[in-house]
Structure formats: C-alpha cells, structure tokens
Amino acid sequence: MTDAAATDERPPVREGTPVVLVDEVHAGYLPGVNILNGATLTAWDGELIGIIGPNGAGKSTLLKAIFGQVKVRQGDISLNGEKITGLRANKLVAKGVGFVPQNNNVFPSLTIAENLQMGLFQRPKLYTERLDFVTGIFTELGKRLNQRAGSLSGGERQMVAMSRALMMDPAVILLDEPSAGLSPARQDDAFLRVSEINKAGVTTIMVEQNARRCLQICDRGYVLDQGKDAYTGTGRELLNDPKVIGLYLGTLGA
Template structure:
C-alpha cells in the first residue's frame, strides 16, 4: 500500500457547500485566561477532506480537541449540521457522529484488535458485527489479525487500529490529530492513502498534519493556522503554490517547488 503515484494525484476540488461541521471564532485554552485559540474559524462540508497545517504551537491539535469537547471553549460556536454542539462532552459527540483519533495513546495496547473494535462501539454494542464487516472491507489486515494484541503491532498498524476503532460508531466526520507522526515515510504514505479511502467511503475528515506537503496533496481544502487563528485557507493546490504560505509555513516544500521550477525551466537533456 505504498502507491505514491496515486498519493500525488490531487483529489477533485469541491465547493464549500452542505456544511457538516463548522467552528466560528473559537477562543479556547487549557487554563483560565490563557488562550491557545484566538478566534479560529473552519468548516468541513459533507464528503470533504480538510487539512490543517501550521507551525508548532499554532493551536492545531488544540482546535481538534476543542471541537471534540476535550478543551474548554471560552467563546465562539461549533455546529454540526446546523445544531449548536459547543461544549458538548466527547461521549455525546461520538453518539452524534463525531469521531476522534488522538496523536498519542490511541489504542488499548493490552487488548486484541477485535477487543479494541468492541471498545469503539461501547455505546451501541449491537452494531458490532455490521461495523466489523465494514472495517474488514476497508482494512482486511485487521480481520486477519483480529486476535493479535494491539500493543504488539507496529506504529503504522496501531494507527490503522485507532482509525478503525473511531469508525466503528459510523461517524459522519472524523477528526485526525497528526496521524503520520512518528511513522516511517512508507508508513506515512500508507496512512494518507487510508485517510483518503475513509473519505471516499463517505466520511468527512478534518486532519491536523505536521507533514504539510503530503497533507495538501490529498486534501480538498486546507487551513494554515498561526497564533491560534486561521491565517490562510484555500484548496490544497492553491496553498501548495501560494508564495506566502510556502515561505512562511511549508519549509522544505519551498525547496521542492523551487527544484521543480528549475527543472521545468531547464529540463535534463538526457531525460527520456
């Protein structure tokens, strides 16, 4: 599952319509009077894959946790299909169709793969067989390893388990917090391909990513956060080619773009 050629193909651009999850002017933080988010606004449409990038400390992970009820929102609103869900607890949001995969400690290491999946439907245990079949169709390897202890799996495999468990409650939107962190380049590509597969299966996705270039390659739209605000937004293609975004936030992507431009201007005469 390391089809990097497929990964490099940008998905079709979708207009912002049929908004599923929306955050308006969110101010939030972990301590009273200390805000990490300072008026951040984002939205994801039905069937859309949205990426969030930005420098360390910009508030990317805090934003996801605020959307999922894990960080207190001091002001602003979050709506799901037009309904105000601001401040709702995580278990209530799961029941309403919001899934979340944290960056760390995202599996039950002493439990088997199947037991992890059962934990994913603890609110609706009767739907296990139906959802387990869906997971098997999406990630066949998990069926093959259903009895393996999650803690004995590789980092990429554990990430797959975490994503699958979040899908067990059939969410309409999935929040992913740096799913490629700590993985090898090959495993990162596999994770991004799985993210696209999940999206193509009908799940809207908001993905925070430290690997900005890969993120913008697969997302429909992206946001660049800076100092707790949404500084830039656009399609993945637009953000990849925006000079301000490149120079300020994308780091090595700037060199990639320059190298490609130099190659296009001065092609290798020996290339076939």
C-alpha cells in the same frame, strides 16, 4: 483572514448546512490563556480538510475543542446545524463525531477485536455490520483480530485507532497527526488510508505536520498561526501560494 492566491481551481460554492462549523472560537487549557484566538473552520459533507501550521499554532487544540476536550470561552461549534460546543466526548461520539488522538490511541492489553468493540460500546449490536466496513478499508486487521494491540507497530496501531473511531459510523472523523512517528513508507500508507476513509463517505478533518502530503490529498486546507486562520484555500492553491510556501512549507512546497 487572508485567502490563498486565486487559481483556476476554486472551492465549489456550497449551499445548505455544513457537517462541522467552527465559528470564531477562542479556547485554552489554562484560565485566561487562549491557544485559539478566533479560529474558524467549515467542513462540508464528504470533504477532506487539512489543517497545517507551525508548532504551537493551535492545530491539535482545534480538534480537541471540537471534541470537547478543551474549554471554549467564546464562539460556537456546530455539527450538522446543531450546537455541540462543550459537550462531553461520549455525547459527541453518539452524535457522530469520531476522534483519533496522536498518542495512546489504542488499548494495548486488548486484542484488535476488543479495541473495535470498545469503539462501539454505545451500539454493540452493530458490531458485525461495522466490522465489515472497517475491514473493507483495513483488510489486514480483519486477518489479525485476535492479536493484542500492544504487539503492533506504530502504523498498525494507527490503523486500529482509526478503525475503532469508525465503528460508530461517524458523520466526521478528527485525525490528530496520523503520520506522526511513522517511517516514510508507513507515512505514505497512513495518508492512503486517510484518503480511503474519506472516499468511503466519511467527512474528515486532519491535523498534520507533514504539510506537503496533507495538502496533496485534502480538498481544502487551513493554515493556522497564533490560534487563528492565516490562509485558506484548496490543497493545490496552498501548495502553490508563494506566501504559504515561504512562511510554512519552505522547500517542501517545491
């Protein structure tokens, strides 16, 4: 793995146990075919981690491996020091892992309130407390709780999906392409919401095709290529690294 070029802004030296540790993970969907080929990732408490890279690099697969949706054939994944490799989604949610997929991420026939209740089905008594938290971030949702999710725009659905994942008070939230399919204005709003979630104290790992905007807001970034880390560094380091600009950002790095 090659680090980004050194700058004056280096990641702080951390001690203790990371919230998420992905250690040399090999994983894939089909027998004998790996999409991840030794991927590694470390997310410390309160960090916002961005994952970028070309199409087919394994970015979404990495999130799905953490969330138990793809077979891990080699390597380990830990949450706060506890091995979680291969656990089912319901157990991961109970342990503090929230996941927001890119597509089909709301129940369209249910109201916003009912979607949020589905996010808390394992701990329904916490509904009022957690509703106050998520509507503090997504204030507009609190005014429209009885509206059906199927009538919402793409950006609004994304807010509902994020809110539902936050209802269980996760230790980490995994976001798969939160700006995908949104207008430029809605994309800016999506990145603002991601930052607000992170500033509220939730460790955040985000996969994004909009590499420039992702690196602008993340604490640290990982560039995946062919299923493993090609470059790592702070968001600013990667934005200014000539190799990352030339290979992955192009004119977006300017």
